[in-house]
Amino acid sequence: MPVGRRPPPSIDRGDLMGRLARVLPAAEIALALPVLERIAELKAVRGAVVVAHNYQVPLITAGTADFVGDSLAMARFAAACDAPVIVVCGVHFMAETVKLLCPGKSVLSPNPLAGCSLAASVTAADVRALRARNPGAPVIAYVNTSAAVKAESDICCTSANAAAVAVSLRTSRVIMVPDRHLAGFVARQTGLDVVSHAGECEVHVKYTGADVDAYRDEVGAVVLAHPECPADVQDRADFVGSTGAMAEYLGVHRPRRVLLLTECSMADNVAVLHPEIEFLKPCNLCSHMKSITLDGVMRVLEEPGNRIEIDPSLADRARRPIERMLAL
Numbered sequence: 296m297p298v299g300r301r302p303p304p305s306i307d308r309g310d311l312m313g314r315l316a317r318v319l320p321a322a323e324i325a326l327a328l329p330v331l332e333r334i335a336e337l338k339a340v341r342g343a344v345v346v347a348h349n350y351q352v353p354l355i356t357a358g359t360a361d362f363v364g365d366s367l368a369m370a371r372f373a374a375a376c377d378a379p380v381i382v383v384c385g386v387h388f389m390a391e392t393v394k395l396l397c398p399g400k401s402v403l404s405p406n407p408l409a410g411c412s413l414a415a416s417v418t419a420a421d422v423r424a425l426r427a428r429n430p431g432a433p434v435i436a437y438v439n440t441s442a443a444v445k446a447e448s449d450i451c452c453t454s455a456n457a458a459a460v461a462v463s464l465r466t467s468r469v470i471m472v473p474d475r476h477l478a479g480f481v482a483r484q485t486g487l488d489v490v491s492h493a494g495e496c497e498v499h500v501k502y503t504g505a506d507v508d509a510y511r512d513e514v515g516a517v518v519l520a521h522p523e524c525p526a527d528v529q530d531r532a533d534f535v536g537s538t539g540a541m542a543e544y545l546g547v548h549r550p551r552r553v554l555l556l557t558e559c560s561m562a563d564n565v566a567v568l569h570p571e572i573e574f575l576k577p578c579n580l581c582s583h584m585k586s587i588t589l590d591g592v593m594r595v596l597e598e599p600g601n602r603i604e605i606d607p608s609l610a611d612r613a614r615r616p617i618e619r620m621l622a623l
């Protein structure tokens with residue numbers, strides 16, 4: 296069907312209003328409904344699916360996404376996806392990972408300039424220098440890296456599988472780039488010698504152990520932290536895991552009050568599913584994730600642009616460590 300012909304709206308307004316009302320004012324939802332309906336039409340016309348990270352706002356995750364998850368789950372979804380067009384609501388390295396796994400598909404980004412402080416902190420030359428200083432140690436690239444860095448690496452990991460990936464290499468010493476806090480987490484979990492780079496997530500590094508102490512004394516909440524948080528935060532948390540693992544923990548344990556030490560939208564997205572859980576603020580925003588908007592999703596489907604392209608010779612080398620991770 297040509298773009299512009301309007302099939303009946305395919306979203307259930309009542310159901311959506313009910314779910315989003317847990318986290319958004321009714322007026323904001325009402326304003327977004329025409330955009331959500333237009334996106335639903337365009338998805339049908341283009342044969343597109345929308346995959347979103349857990350840090351996207353509820354209007355995207357609950358309103359239009361076909362799949363929502365952490366970085367590992369997004370990669371697995373992409374690898375198995377048969378839609379010809381995939382819109383990635385996440386930062387650039389996430390869209391690039393999807394393109395590496397789906398080279399024959401149109402992978403569209405609502406904002407290809409959406410970066411990540413971790414991905415920006417390490418270059419291919421850094422990886423080569425680390426290898427030269429640590430001969431024989433395999434390189435694990437966090438998925439929060441560019442294709443050029445992945446191409447220099449032996450295997451990828453995400454925060455959901457970093458310790459398992461390190462153990463799978465059957466060696467006592469590994470190089471892990473770029474996040475020094477994730478590297479510390481893996482070293483403590485596995486007992487391995489983990490050589491790290493100096494990268495940090497600009498969002499998670501803002502949390503401190505003193506913040507956790509203050510909140511715990513005051514309110515006695517269960518504390519969940521992402522492994523990109525500093526070690527003193529991880530040490531004080533009741534659970535440390537990827538965004539997907541935190542969502543699973545909350546779904547299973549349903550604590551009454553939670554201090555969720557990660558990006559702000561994560562709590563909103565869990566609250567849509569579990570309104571009975573009280574989330575204590577503060578939270579820290581990732582401005583890169585927030586540069587992806589509902590209007591941006593609509594625009595990229597109206598006029599398919601912002602296609603992710605990767606030089607084929609680089610892509611072949613960058614794909615291998617991701618596929619090796621997914622094969623574990």
Ligand code: 13P
Binds near residue numbers: 364365453523536538
């Ligand atoms: P997850 O893989 O846990 O979703 O984390 C991605 C990320 O960018 C966290 O800051």
Ligand code: SF4
Binds near residue numbers: 412497499558581583
């Ligand atoms: Fe990157 Fe941190 Fe934003 Fe995640 S939260 S995308 S690691 S800057």
